[in-house]
Amino acid sequence: MQEAMINRAKQLLADGTVNRVIGWKRGEFAYDITPAVFQSAEELDADFVFDDFTSANVSKYLVKESKKEGKILAFLKPCDTYSFNQLTKEHRVVRENVYIIGIPGGPKLDAEKIKAKGITGILGVKNENYTLKIDTIYGEETMPFYEAVLDKCASCKSKKHVVFDELIGEDGDVLESNRFEMVEKLENMTAQERYDFWRDQFSKCIRCNACRNVCPACTCEKCVFDNPNSGVENKAPADSFEENMFHIIRAFHVAGRCTDCGECSRVCPQNIPLHLLNRKFIKDINSLYGEYQAGEDTTSRAPLNDYKQDDCEASIVHERGVE
Amino acid sequence: MQVNENKEFQPLIVAFCCNWCSYAGADLSGTNRLNYPSNVKIIRVPCSCRVNPMFILRAFQKGADGVILCGCHPGDCHYTSGNYFTRRRMTLLFSMLDFLGIERDRTRVEWVSAAEGAKFAATMNEFTEAVKKLGPNRRLEDLRCRKQ
């Protein structure tokens, strides 16, 4: 796959279709892969990588890249295409300036999950028949592939590319995923239990903004939390309220726009399951206003920018679920 | 004289009212001398759709124990569709607050027309009682703002 991608990228660079390529660059170890822009065939040969760890969603980079001179080739996984489409819909990327090659999605691996098994000193990771052979300073270790899969991939919603100029590999389908399981589980807890759960999670927050800055829906020119005139600007949670505030408002601002790409939870250094907030909104929107998948198209009205005269009343919150 | 140590908890209620229906409805309940607790403080907004979730959280942060949002009945919005957006926004916001374990009865949306002075007063009485039962807002408060 990696080779096919490099070869196609070289062709497109050579025939002038694009003048650069966005993809992933290999790192020091097996897993520390960085999104990068490649300008030449040599750079591609030297550093371009596509493997079980290339999980980063590069669509957000295209906000800036697509406004530069010339066309850029972007390799997008199915989940990334949803993000890209949503950005197109919101006029944040210039579609004409991006040549999209759809590539197969995950499941991708999570180095944290390998480390959580107590495996340290990781030098290399190989997938042999869905068993990971991990070469470490302390000898070789093995673990089942699926135990190291990223959470976001474990509950993958779609293998379908919703936008592309060409595909490498085959296009897949929208999947029946179990992605709302944990949301449901929380909904069925008592309010006190839910409160305790989230307090436990949010109290870990260090407001590093990784979730926000990686989020392809959070592309504001200036975030309200960075804007001293917004009245809610803050840099660090000085109180539990501010932890709540940041995550509620962030989830609200991306409600109906979040494609559920799962990057927020992937990058959280404190392992806060932030995607649950987004999924709660998605689940509510689906059940209250009809199925809606952000990024599926570029024309539909976002649920929060739309209404029906017979929408349910807000009191529905009082009438359902567990108190 | 005996001083009552256990003073009854008096919640602070912030009510956002749209200028055209609910604020007028509140005025009407005043004109008709319909009582509701002085715990309720009204903020006038042009339309219920002007109310940003940030305002509601801000009220809780600064010490409110309950926030209620009043607007024109669906279909009667002065701006034709404002309250429809309000309804979706607030449904989702309240659902999220509930999801985070914040007591449901601290927030509410109520449609009150300019003619419904009695409904306004009744709603405020009911809501204040409901919040009183919940006690002070502890789950969504900013400790720094707590009054000593």
Place this chain on the structure above:
Amino acid sequence: MLKISIDKLDALFEAISAEQTLYIPADREDGAAEYKKYKSGMKLSNALNTVRSAKDFFFPQTENLVDFKMEGKNIEVIDIRKESEDFVIFGVRACDARSFTILDKVFLCEPVDSYYKTRREHGTVVTMACTRPAETCFCGTFGIDAAAPEGDAACYSDGESIFFEAHNEKGQKFIDSISSLLEDGDTSKLDETREKTRAILKKLPLANLSTDAFGGDKLMEHFNSDKWGELSESCLGCGTCTFVCPTCQCYDIKDFNTGHGIKRFRCWDSCMYSDFTKMAHGNPRLTQLERFRQRFMHKLVYFPSNNNGEFGCVGCGRCLSKCPISMNIVKVMKALEVK
């Protein structure tokens, strides 16, 4: 050397926490470790290191500095500093221990930061030697010996017992306070363990990372390097690296209106943020390239330039594992040292 058997650690922690507040690295539900206030039954984490560094103890993420009270049009200033209590941080790794030295250079030089100083004076740092370094470790690059950590007192484990060694008076006082639980022990197995650790340290993938290309005098070589563009391209501008870093010490001071007064507090800031060092005239570093460069130039050039060659990094490797897009100081150093 004085030692205690590992199975008696509970008793040790109980004894320490009876006297003063004790913080130990403990495992969280999600598998990561963090410093927690010791409570009975809590177990010392086996993890190599905590997600957040130990700097929080002396330089917390947010901290109230002073209160103002407004009565009508009058303003009253209230000093809210309270008498601090003594505390012990147990199990600090060599890298984090060195980070305190670096923070000291910032906060204890004139004008002395009294908030920091008070906490530093009341805190006893008890370090723990590493035995299983990870691939992300490169403390050796900065002359740190993970098998012989600094701190007021140091601990070493040979797998069965933990040995104690005081480095200063405060450390000695700490060991004295628990001496009833300690016994004299044979260090031959410990020496073996240490040698083994040192051998592993030499084999680490980043063991050969060198600081030769950096230092206070290398400003002109790197400042205008064309590598910065490429390196910073992927940076999201979040503050993860800064906030998990044990040596990052930038902060902002802000006022918060509680409704019945003003709280002036300081909180961590990150040079990666777009409004970092925003001043009346505007912002001196307008692009992510400049902000990105600032962070690494500060650690590798400016800090040594102001502090007799000491680098502003301790090689703990937190940024390596936590950066959302895996861009980090190692990649920067490797890219810049190539001419």
Place this chain on the structure above:
Amino acid sequence: MNKNLKEQVLRSSGVNVLKCMRCGKCSGTCPSYDEMEYHPHQFVYMVERGDIETLMNSKSIYKCLTCFACVDRCPRNVEPAKVVEAVRLAAVRQQGNNHMNPNQIPDMLDDDMPQQAIVTAFRKYIK
């Protein structure tokens, strides 16, 4: 009047009888109209009123051919045939223990009787 019966009919038919605007198109289109004591529109109305027992006791429930003409043509998607079927089902269920026993059948059994008819007989006829 039996409120549970009404509930049962509404639930098993899945029909919202309140949607009916009483246009009578169902009866206008019904091929079995003349055979029926109660006509499709009456079924809908009587179910709305809760008068289920009368319908259950009427032969009309077996006269409906389930041709679905009424379902197809009802302007308001009320689906009267489903109501008829639901009443029929309610009647069948109520027969309960009053069904014929299998061992009673041989006496009456005609060799040429198709099997399906025998099974239907279990449902329809009481002792």
Place this chain on the structure above:
Amino acid sequence: MQRIGVFVCHCGTNIAATVDVKSVAEALGHEPGVVISQDYQYMCSESGQNLVKNAIKEHNLTGVVVCSCSPRMHENTFRKAAASAGLNPYLVEIANIREQCSWIHKDIASATEKAIILGKAAVAKVHLNAPLTAGESPVAKRALVIGGGIAGIQTALDIAEAGFEVDIVEKNPTIGGKMAQIDKTFPTLDCAACILTPKMVEASQNEKITIHSFSEVTDVKGFVGNFTVTIKKKARFVDETKCTGCGLCTEKCPMKKVPNEFNMGLDNRTAIYIPFAQAVPKVATIDPNHCMMLQKGKCGICSSVCSVGAIDYKQEDRFIEQKYGAIVVATGFNPINLDKYDEFAYNQCPDVVTSLELERLMNAAGPNGGTLLRPSDKTHPHKIVFVQCVGSRCDDSKGKPYCSKICCMYTAKHAMLIREKYPDTEVYVFYIDVRTPGKNFDEFYRRAVEQYNVHYIKGMVGKVTPRSDGKIDVQASDLLANEQLHIDADMVVLAAAIEPDKTARPLATMLTTQMDTNDFFTEAHPKLRPVESATAGIFLSGACQGPKDIPETVAQASAAAAKAIGLLVKNSITCNPCVAHSDELMCNGCSSCEKVCPYGAITYEDKEFRMPDRTTAIRRVASVNPAVCQGCGACTVACPSGAMDLNGFSNSQIMAEVDAICK
């Protein structure tokens, strides 16, 4: 530094009885920024207002807070007072301590405490008030009427009567619309042509009215008072200015087999045609789909017979651009397509017709010259069945959910006319309900029953089956007799539901007006603003807003005209200054705000910006048209970056109020 004046009103005892106004004034006097705090018996009285005015001048106030009755009562009073003292009127805030405090609370202590808090909130808000100036925007003195039916004609005539230029855009070759096709009108049974054609002629002769027939609106830009509309004048291949309407070409045209839409396809017309004798403008139009010259390049007869040389086979669509101050939508209705109602055999049997087809069949200018004959065999029908509510009042999947309103009356009319003219004909009307509200309407229907012996039967027809003997079997249930009927009819007339014209939806998009799910235009307020759309400057006339009969249509047409005239007489419009505005540096250009704006006040433009990182970038940013924005604030919440804010109710102002109340 702010210098704020606080004025606490006693309102006689209305406030002072339950609120200790002195201590309110005292407490607010200590608030930051407050330089003077006074109480007075009646603040709204002249001397009270003078108190405010003098204080403004004396203390050079930068803001005024009046603690008094509801702002809905006296906000304007105090704003005017401030303005007369030289303070911007929008620097005045009212704390409502009467309706929302003294009148609802009995306990003096708690009422006073609350009054102080409300006052503090107002002070906190006024700190952040900005002086606002109401903008003005000029009004183009010309109206556009889209649709040339009776609604459009009436509106145009009324506007022209008031002295303003009006353009009518009609998509068909002639104005007149549906009413021109109708034979008689209820409840008076006078001839439709007799009352309509004079109006059509009046419209064509009125100097102020320009008729763009065979034309369509293709683009609308701008806003109230200042619309720029592009009109496509479709090629009719006949020079309108030359054609005299003599009709020679239509006689000579060899292509005579084109279904005649004016007669609902019941007879044929020629390829070059004039829709009907009284057409306005009376000029010929070539139907390019059937003209042999345009299709095959052979023929040219019309051109050779035309004595004025009006035929121009090379004519192309022309586009004209015009500025308008007001736009009236009068796009009307159409009967629905009956394809999906198989049970009525409309597509199988020529003798099953719609009501509009019946109008033509009975019209003297219709295909049969006014004699009612069956389309199939041209014989007299002796038994006619009318079916009501075909496609109306249906579940969404089955048809239209609404009542088409006009069918009951025109069916009564048809039945009566038939019985009058052909007394040997039996007429049956199958109805669900007979709905005849309106002046002289129910009397009309009763006449059909009592005087003309029309058989009204309650029950919907279930099935219509054409028989081989030429009769039509109509199967229905008589709900009152509780029996099923079979009627062997000669003709069946279906009262098809009516729906808005297909051109309405794209037009609504162009106009940024709202539509309901049935594609009827939504009025600004269902009760109080029934002829205006929510978008300022766009008015609604006739059936485009909902099913209507002719009297109602004409009434609404005149009402819409009155509203349009009310706008056109103004030289400029004063805009509400409390409008939204976008901080372009923050704006993402994501279009969220545009989606929630009910007025179409937000547009986007690509602007060049000097970015914080010293680069220059073209960015898509929102801009709010202050003349169109009504200040609801929906956009401010839809905007994730907080770039949108609302004058007079800004984020910081509302948060300051929240803070003050929660102190």
